[in-house]
Amino acid sequence: MDIDSYLADKRQLVDRVLDEMLPQADNEPSLLHRAMRYSIFAGGKRIRPILAMEAAEVVGGSYKSVMILTAALECVHTYSLIHDDLPAMDDDDLRRGKPTLHKVFGEAVAILAGDALLTFAFEAISSPTAARACRAEQLLGVIYELAYASGFRRLIKGQFLDISSEGKPVDAETVDCIVSSKTAALIRASLTCGALLAGGSVEEIEILGCYGENLGKAFQIRDDLLDIEGDPNKLGKAVRKDQQRGKATFPGLLGIEIAREMIQKHLSIALEAISPLGEKAAILSKIGKYIGQRIN
Amino acid sequence: MDIDSYLADKRQLVDRVLDEMLPQADNEPSLLHRAMRYSIFAGGKRIRPILAMEAAEVVGGSYKSVMILTAALECVHTYSLIHDDLPAMDDDDLRRGKPTLHKVFGEAVAILAGDALLTFAFEAISSPTAARACRAEQLLGVIYELAYASGFRRLIKGQFLDISSEGKPVDAETVDCIVSSKTAALIRASLTCGALLAGGSVEEIEILGCYGENLGKAFQIRDDLLDIEGDPNKLGKAVRKDQQRGKATFPGLLGIEIAREMIQKHLSIALEAISPLGEKAAILSKIGKYIGQRIN
Numbered sequence: 001m002d003i004d005s006y007l008a009d010k011r012q013l014v015d016r017v018l019d020e021m022l023p024q025a026d027n028e029p030s031l032l033h034r035a036m037r038y039s040i041f042a043g044g045k046r047i048r049p050i051l052a053m054e055a056a057e058v059v060g061g062s063y064k065s066v067m068i069l070t071a072a073l074e075c076v077h078t079y080s081l082i083h084d085d086l087p088a089m090d091d092d093d094l095r096r097g098k099p100t101l102h103k104v105f106g107e108a109v110a111i112l113a114g115d116a117l118l119t120f121a122f123e124a125i126s127s128p129t130a131a132r133a134c135r136a137e138q139l140l141g142v143i144y145e146l147a148y149a150s151g152f153r154r155l156i157k158g159q160f161l162d163i164s165s166e167g168k169p170v171d172a173e174t175v176d177c178i179v180s181s182k183t184a185a186l187i188r189a190s191l192t193c194g195a196l197l198a199g200g201s202v203e204e205i206e207i208l209g210c211y212g213e214n215l216g217k218a219f220q221i222r223d224d225l226l227d228i229e230g231d232p233n234k235l236g237k238a239v240r241k242d243q244q245r246g247k248a249t250f251p252g253l254l255g256i257e258i259a260r261e262m263i264q265k266h267l268s269i270a271l272e273a274i275s276p277l278g279e280k281a282a283i284l285s286k287i288g289k290y291i292g293q294r295i296n
Numbered sequence: 297m298d299i300d301s302y303l304a305d306k307r308q309l310v311d312r313v314l315d316e317m318l319p320q321a322d323n324e325p326s327l328l329h330r331a332m333r334y335s336i337f338a339g340g341k342r343i344r345p346i347l348a349m350e351a352a353e354v355v356g357g358s359y360k361s362v363m364i365l366t367a368a369l370e371c372v373h374t375y376s377l378i379h380d381d382l383p384a385m386d387d388d389d390l391r392r393g394k395p396t397l398h399k400v401f402g403e404a405v406a407i408l409a410g411d412a413l414l415t416f417a418f419e420a421i422s423s424p425t426a427a428r429a430c431r432a433e434q435l436l437g438v439i440y441e442l443a444y445a446s447g448f449r450r451l452i453k454g455q456f457l458d459i460s461s462e463g464k465p466v467d468a469e470t471v472d473c474i475v476s477s478k479t480a481a482l483i484r485a486s487l488t489c490g491a492l493l494a495g496g497s498v499e500e501i502e503i504l505g506c507y508g509e510n511l512g513k514a515f516q517i518r519d520d521l522l523d524i525e526g527d528p529n530k531l532g533k534a535v536r537k538d539q540q541r542g543k544a545t546f547p548g549l550l551g552i553e554i555a556r557e558m559i560q561k562h563l564s565i566a567l568e569a570i571s572p573l574g575e576k577a578a579i580l581s582k583i584g585k586y587i588g589q590r591i592n
Contacts, residue, residue, distance in 0.1 A: 023448055032448060032456045083411060088403035107384035108459050111407065115379060115414065116448040122418045123443035126436050136432035140422050143439060147419035152319055152328060152412040160328045163404050 035113035052194030061198025072121035097236030149189035158182025167246035184216025214270035224249035331409035348490030357494025368417035393532030445485035454478025463542035480512025510566035520545035
């Protein structure tokens, strides 16, 4: 199986669901809806949705049962990017090869579109459509996992530490906390929520959570490495910004070689975690290797 | 019964729950937690929480069963004020008599604290503590109501229209949509969610929703009127900003007298709606009159 075409196929399924679920661009207020769609359809890899789909399959369910969840995960991820790119935050002009949302629609609309995507994630999972397809206890559990991972203890804490550590001396513990909170938390939740919704056991959810946490850390450290040695055309965003801004990253703190070793270490832990799942986890294993080598 | 001291008592109960549920200021990252608390404890009236408590009582439940919901409602309301006050939005320096959050903690922290409060609302309602006390179906229904009322179809649409209508010619229909979306939606949801969680019937929820929608409209038109003729010391914010900014309001579009008549009309509809509930709704009736006469 070619992992690239596999991911491309799954990405199409996610994009179709997002297109169906998000407000139509020609409904009023059109500008707000177009802003939400602009960022959602700016060409993301849909890693989090695909991981949720895989988690559902691994525990014996169908990826079809978690498609609303996949849309919610991508909405939360995209909201976090929109707010992160704002002038008051990282002040980024380019994202996924396109001008950032506030550059095109203005700051006010970007703040509101981010808020709208975050809120929509919770609307989608609690919607009558979701409630007809899944048990209320499971949906409630998924909402809690997602809100916890996105909230002040995890994703938002990560963004806060990322910004407040700029230009300051940091230790490895703080960088690890940033990497874990701002990135691994939502990637981990993608897997645990997918498994939870598809009826996975406590043990399966724990295994997938450990895989997700370490995959997420590898993903972020790879991201930080690509900021140093990546190709801006392939990445679709400017590079070498982290050093200019004094961002707290592992390549910045410990050097490129040690950062590379850390990626491999986290991927090893991730793959080791899912080894009890055997052949069922073959795709998760391939995704791990893909993440370690990704160039965008 | 004196409505002022009644509201003050209930406000204390809400404040205690908020204090218990929000992250402690001395836990790290302290600055983020202090920012969340700064806006929550800046002296709000807790109208939405109190309405949820009353709705629970009216349908035969106890206000104690909806205290987590009251905290969630206040978190959503406060997040919307924080983001609304940002320089890119209404650019307000003063709120509830204190400098706005971004003036004290900076824009980045204000954006993140708003995001954190919004996310925390959904975490709270789906938390294990909530799940032990209420049925999962009810909590899921409440999450949907709250997300719908706060999302791109209601609250965020209202904020968007409010900002995008500035300085433009507007008709009464647009102003009515702004008033309904940006304010009445969450006030309505406070009542319907309170009733839903306390086991209210479909009829009771519909009655309380109609009351809430009209109470919310009266509340917002009174707010717009206070911007013209209110006392800035009592209001805790600057006045006469709406005209300067060309905000779309009923007093601005139709004049003070007609706006006053509209408040009375909406209060009449609200009180008429709850008349089938009889004596049980005596306090909601008093709250209606209080809203119509409020000076802050």
